[in-house]
Amino acid sequence: MIFKVLYQEHASEIPVRENTHRLYYEAENERQVRSELKDRNINIEFIQPLEGEHLAYEKQSEDFKVENV
Template sequence: MIFKVYYQENEAEIPVRENTKTLYLDAENERAVRHILKDRPINIEYVQLIDGAYLEYEKQSEFFTLLESK
């Protein structure tokens, strides 16, 4: 499953929409996504499962880079 993760680069910073970044991760579930990212110094705002037409739309973005879970 593909998840879109909204996050702030500074884990101590209060979330501000203009500073929100995204990344895409292939994982089994949301818990696995959070486990994979737990050692990164980021503040995760939201983890969203994407599929179907929305996934195809996101793949067209120049920022779409899929991180594989290992």
């Protein structure tokens, strides 16, 4: 499954919409995403599973690159 991860670049950063970044990650579940990203020192705001039409919409973005385990 592909997940959209919204995050701040530094773990100590307070979430501010204008500074929020996103990445797309392929994993079995949200727990696996968090486990794989824990060493990156980022502040994860939200992890959203993508499927169906929502995934198709996200794929249209030029920034759409999926990272995987």
